[in-house]
Amino acid sequence: xxxxxxxxxxxxxTDLAPKGYALGLHIRYASAHIMIQTYDPRWTEIYTEKxxxxxxxxxxxxxxxxxxxxxxxxxxxxPHGILKQAAGFGLNYGICVAHGPTxxxxxxxxxxxxxxxxDEEIEQIHQLVRQLHEQSTPPEQLTSAQRMALRxxxxxxxxxxxxxxxxxxxxxxxxxxRSARDRLFVRTTAEAIQRAQExxxx
Numbered sequence: 002x003x004x005x006x007x008x009x010x011x012x013x014x015t016d017l018a019p020k021g022y023a024l025g026l027h028i029r030y031a032s033a034h035i036m037i038q039t040y041d042p043r044w045t046e047i048y049t050e051k052x053x054x055x056x057x058x059x060x061x062x063x064x065x066x067x068x069x070x071x072x073x074x075x076x077x078x079x080p081h082g083i084l085k086q087a088a089g090f091g092l093n094y095g096i097c098v099a100h101g102p103t104x105x106x107x108x109x110x111x112x113x114x115x116x117x118x119x120d121e122e123i124e125q126i127h128q129l130v131r132q133l134h135e136q137s138t139p140p141e142q143l144t145s146a147q148r149m150a151l152r153x154x155x156x157x158x159x160x161x162x163x164x165x166x167x168x169x170x171x172x173x174x175x176x177x178x179r180s181a182r183d184r185l186f187v188r189t190t191a192e193a194i195q196r197a198q199e200x201x202x203x
Contacts, residue, residue: 008169009187010133017126020091020113024130026137027105031153034105034139035186040112044090048083056081063099069127071096071117072110089114096123098130106196107134140184143202147181150174152203155194 014022021040025033038045047053054060058077062070072084072095079085087095092112109130111118118126143151153163164174173196182193197203 006136007035007133010129010136012108012112013129014126015039017122017129018113020095020112020114022109022111024107024109024133025067026107026110026133026191027101027139029105032199035137040092040153041090044087044092047086051081053081059084059095059097059110060108063097064103064106067099067101069096069098069123071123073117094118094127098127100134101128101132105139137186139186139196139200140199143181143184143197145178147184148197148203150177151181151190151194151197154178154190155198155203 011024012025018039021038022123023036023038023040023045025036025141027034040048048057056079058075058079059072059109062075074095091114093114094117095110096118098109098111107130109126111126148162149167153166154160158166160171160174164171167174169177178190178193181197182188182190185193185196187193187196
């Protein structure tokens with residue numbers, strides 16, 4: 002994911018949320034286009050293993066509302082005691098931020114151990130989440146050059162073979178694959194193919 006704007010925004014979030022955060026950008030069909038987690042890995046493992054995302058009151062709030070709210074103000078049932086368990090890992094205070102249409106919603110949770118987030122901090126985080134949402138918007142389409150290159154690799158062609166079929170050099174093919182990866186915010190060509198298929202871009 003070579004995107005300096007995204008990297009800068011995420012670095013600022015790390016500073017603003019000393020006990021970590023979880024941010025799902027452009028959640029569609031219960032799966033995020035980009036997912037970043039910096040919470041204590043032990044808590045992330047428990048959360049994932051027990052499927053807490055589907056029962057987390059802050060996530061539930063995020064799907065039903067836009068804006069930002071302190072965890073302590075979320076008035077929704079927490080039958081699994083998720084917030085209490087999170088506090089056991091230092092996630093004592095937090096906020097939930099939600100932005101974007103329900104069909105492509107961005108939801109984030111941000112935590113600290115020592116005190117509630119100030120209104121100013123909440124506004125800063127909310128602003129960063131809005132920017133990251135815009136910067137990471139999945140493309141509506143790929144260029145035909147990017148599509149052809151990905152299709153050939155998806156069908157099992159090696160780089161040299163795919164380049165020959167397209168009548169271009171191998172380095173030109175690699176450049177097309179790289180631009181497709183950048184456009185889809187992924188690190189590997191395999192991820193680019195998977196994401197392009199998910200978004201019906203191939």
